[in-house]
Amino acid sequence: xxxxxxxxxxxxxxxxxxxxxxxxxxxxxxxxxxxxxxxxxxxxxxxxxxxxxxxxxxxxxxxxxxxxxxxxxxxxxxxxxxxxxxxxxxxxxxxxxxxxxxxxxxxxxxxxxxxxxxxxxxxxxxxxxxxxxxxxxxxxxxxxxxxxxxxxxxxxxxxxxxxxxxxxxxxxxxxxxxxxxxxxxxxxxxxxxxxxxxxxxxxxxxxxxxxxxxxxxxxxxxxxxxxxxxxxxxxxxxxxxxxxxxxxxxxxxxxxxxxxxxxxxxxxxxxxxxxxxxxxxxxxxxxxxxxxxxxxxxxxxxxxxxxxxxxxxxxxxxxxxxxxxxxxxxxxxxxxxxxxxxxxxxxxxxxxxxxxxxxxxxxxxxxxxxxxxxxxxxxxxxxxxxxxxxxxxxxxxxxxxxxxxxxxxxxxxxxxxxxxxxxxxxxxxxxxxxxxxxxxxxxxxxxxxxxxxx
Numbered sequence: 001x002x003x004x005x006x007x008x009x010x011x012x013x014x015x016x017x018x019x020x021x022x023x024x025x026x027x028x029x030x031x032x033x034x035x036x037x038x039x040x041x042x043x044x045x046x047x048x049x050x051x052x053x054x055x056x057x058x059x060x061x062x063x064x065x066x067x068x069x070x071x072x073x074x075x076x077x078x079x080x081x082x083x084x085x086x087x088x089x090x091x092x093x094x095x096x097x098x099x100x101x102x103x104x105x106x107x108x109x110x111x112x113x114x115x116x117x118x119x120x121x122x123x124x125x126x127x128x129x130x131x132x133x134x135x136x137x138x139x140x141x142x143x144x145x146x147x148x149x150x151x152x153x154x155x156x157x158x159x160x161x162x163x164x165x166x167x168x169x170x171x172x173x174x175x176x177x178x179x180x181x182x183x184x185x186x187x188x189x190x191x192x193x194x195x196x197x198x199x200x201x202x203x204x205x206x207x208x209x210x211x212x213x214x215x216x217x218x219x220x221x222x223x224x225x226x227x228x229x230x231x232x233x234x235x236x237x238x239x240x241x242x243x244x245x246x247x248x249x250x251x252x253x254x255x256x257x258x259x260x261x262x263x264x265x266x267x268x269x270x271x272x273x274x275x276x277x278x279x280x281x282x283x284x285x286x287x288x289x290x291x292x293x294x295x296x297x298x299x300x301x302x303x304x305x306x307x308x309x310x311x312x313x314x315x316x317x318x319x320x321x322x323x324x325x326x327x328x329x330x331x332x333x334x335x336x337x338x339x340x341x342x343x344x345x346x347x348x349x350x351x352x353x354x355x356x357x358x359x360x361x362x363x364x365x366x367x368x369x370x371x372x373x374x375x376x377x378x379x380x381x382x383x384x385x386x387x388x389x390x391x392x393x394x395x396x397x398x399x400x401x402x403x404x405x406x407x408x409x410x411x412x413x414x415x416x417x418x419x420x421x422x423x424x425x426x427x428x429x430x431x432x433x434x435x436x437x438x439x440x441x442x443x444x445x446x447x448x449x450x451x452x453x454x
Contacts, residue, residue: 027231028224030199031190036085040190040223041182042078051175056086068147068154068170070132070162073179076222079157080130086155087126093117095127095152099134104142111146118151125152132156133165140167147173181221188216191226205234210248229254269300277308281316285355292344292351302343306332309350320360320435327353358435366429373423380420415453425452 033039036046036056045052055069069086071079087094095110114125132140146152147170154174162171182190194200195207211233219226230246232254237244276291295305306328313328331350335343373379389400404414417424427448431441 026228027194027200028227031194031197031227032081033085036082039078039081039085041186042082042179044180045177052082052086052177055175068156068174070166070171070174070176071155071157071179072162072176073159074181074221075159076219076224076226077179077181078223079179080128083126083128083155083157086153087128092153093123093125095125097127097129099129099131099139102129102139104139107139107142107146111142111151114146115149115151127152127154129154129156131158133158133160133162137167140170144169144173182219182223183221184216187219187221187223187226188212190223191215191230194227194230201230201234205237205244205246207246208248211246211251214248214251272298273304273308276305277312277316280309280312280351280354281359283355283359285352288351288355289348292347296340296344296347302335302340302347303332305347306335306350309347309354312354313350315364316359316361317354317357318360318363319431319437319440320358321353322436324353324357358437360432360434360437362429362431362437370428373426378422380422382420383417385416386418411450413447413450415450418451 036053039046047053071082073079083096084094086092093114095114097106097110110125110127114127117123117125127146129135129143143154147154156166156174158165162174162176166174191207191212195205196203207230215226215229215233219229229251233246233250234244236250236253237246272291272294276288276295279285279287279291292305296302310325310328310332313325317324328350331346334346338346384398385401385403387394387399389395389403394400404416406412406414419426429444431437431444433441
């Protein structure tokens, strides 16, 4: 029996072509592209004449175009790969820092070394800074002299929106490139290449079709995740007897669930929450439950989810089904009392109620229109007959005079002016004919006729 480690011992097998420098390295590292032509995916950034192609050309990096590049995209889309490809062209020196462990002192040390290399040896340094969003403002400011004077060509990577997490001076000096998750075809080709390539598994295992499709599906566009799972599955296959075939069962044991793309404090937090709300508004209960599941699996605060549901129950369902708000508020209280994982059941019920209920934003539009008029200065004084008449002297100045107490009239509704003079006859609430609100609409039409005397 042979394991994956045996395939990459410290001494390469004769004629195998496997470089010993990669001995023991993870499969994802061994399969890292050596040139920009080997990069999988991101073709929107790699076309002829594109900025990345020019930056990767010998002599272009750091002399033409911006002094830094910010690569923004999900994990496993090639940020580190692109950085190493840029560094490898033209004999450049590659230095890597992680914002998780590096501080201002580390940054300044890199800058001084890069300056010396440039002045004494004419060698350019590419500084790859992973997770730049974790750097404080002071740490990011320490990068500015080196970037401004081109002591280094900074290639920074982030999974969070740089517009929120990178200081403006650095952002303005950078070429911002957005990486997309790899397509299923990209991941499929990458996995197949890794099985056959001498740097990868060198044909020592065979991958059946079902296993390949499972790896592609659960990778969710993440190349590193796909290769890590392939390596684990290959290890299982190589430990068995007979032909080393990676089966679906091997792949499922290696990776049995898809990656959840979600960052609770950044861009995807808002994107998924937005899709969740819009799915409920659009009455797509299945999509709404999907986004609910994504937030739950990513560890989102269930109270945040419950608050969104309460807001949607009023904003989007409103009087078309007043009980939706009751369900949502009950869910909010229940979530606070019982917590996860049981709270997911309560949240799901509230989501289903919201998504399947008839919709009306008439109450929401009504308050917005009323606020807009108030801010515009419309309205004027409260009519005298509606003013407070419970204090001494109020009647002497006409407060309350002529007020009709509605319970004294047979219908319980009296003809009477309630709005200020400037807003008499103004309709803010315009009910729809959907759900319960259809009945409200009929009743409101009768009420307005009585109150306004027309």
